[in-house]
Amino acid sequence: MFSLKYIPHREPDEKVVFVLHRHKFVFGVVALAFLILAILPFFIYFLISKEMPQALESQFWSIFLKLLLFLFYMFWWMLFYYAFLDYYLDVWMVTNYRVIGVEQRGLFHRVVAEYKLFRIQDVLAEQKGFFPTVIDYGNVHIQTAGEQEVVNFKQVPNPNHVARELIRLIEFNKKKLAAKELKDEVKTI
Numbered sequence: 367m368f369s370l371k372y373i374p375h376r377e378p379d380e381k382v383v384f385v386l387h388r389h390k391f392v393f394g395v396v397a398l399a400f401l402i403l404a405i406l407p408f409f410i411y412f413l414i415s416k417e418m419p420q421a422l423e424s425q426f427w428s429i430f431l432k433l434l435l436f437l438f439y440m441f442w443w444m445l446f447y448y449a450f451l452d453y454y455l456d457v458w459m460v461t462n463y464r465v466i467g468v469e470q471r472g473l474f475h476r477v478v479a480e481y482k483l484f485r486i487q488d489v490l491a492e493q494k495g496f497f498p499t500v501i502d503y504g505n506v507h508i509q510t511a512g513e514q515e516v517v518n519f520k521q522v523p524n525p526n527h528v529a530r531e532l533i534r535l536i537e538f539n540k541k542k543l544a545a546k547e548l549k550d551e552v553k554t555i
Contacts, residue, residue: 374480377463383535386458386528388521389503393453400446407435448473458519462535465508467517479517483539485510491529508532 373380414421414431421427455470465486467479486508493504504525508517522528 373459373461373466374478380461380463383460383462383531384528386460386519386522388453388456389501389523391497391501391503392521393450396449396453397446400442400449404439404442407438456520458517458522460532460535463539465517465532467519481508481510481516483536484543486516486532486536487511489529489532489536491525493525506532 373382411431422431451473452470455468455476457468459466459468462483464483465479465481467477469477469479471477488507488509490507490509491504492507493499493502498504498521502525503521503523506519506522506525506528508519510516519525519528
């Protein structure tokens with residue numbers, strides 16, 4: 367897992383401004399869907415016992431249904447674990463110098479992106495739908511001079527606040543960089 371104590375290539379005066387994960391509501395919806403899916407075999411058992419009670423009396427069908435039930439719950443746990451890892455291991459970190467995005471895209475596929483704040487040009491907060499608006503979560507899109515989107519904070523809490531803070535940090539960082547360049551230019555003259 368990506369440790370918050372360790373920031374790669376950390377500057378001496380670099381501080382973590384905020385660390386973002388997906389909103390808890392997002393995982394709650396996924397967990398509720400998995401809970402409903404977990405109840406499905408009991409509903410199917412009830413239907414079989416009402417419609418075909420002789421199937422449950424046969425030893426072959428009884429063993430076959432137990433095997434299907436075992437396979438179903440094995441895959442259910444595997445998919446639930448995958449959904450939990452995808453939620454838990456997606457981390458976006460903003461420091462006073464850069465943005466670091468860690469996205470888990472599979473069990474063995476992690477993408478870590480790192481961008482300096484002074485290179486960022488656009489920050490966009492987006493909330494689509496009823497629940498994101500009411501519960502206040504959404505996406506924050508960050509873009510540099512290139513056409514491609516650099517980092518996308520997905521389903522994070524308070525996206526408008528995050529975007530405002532990012533813009534404030536970017537402006538502060540650019541002013542600081544401009545002052546440093548002016549100071550270096552004066553030294554060379």
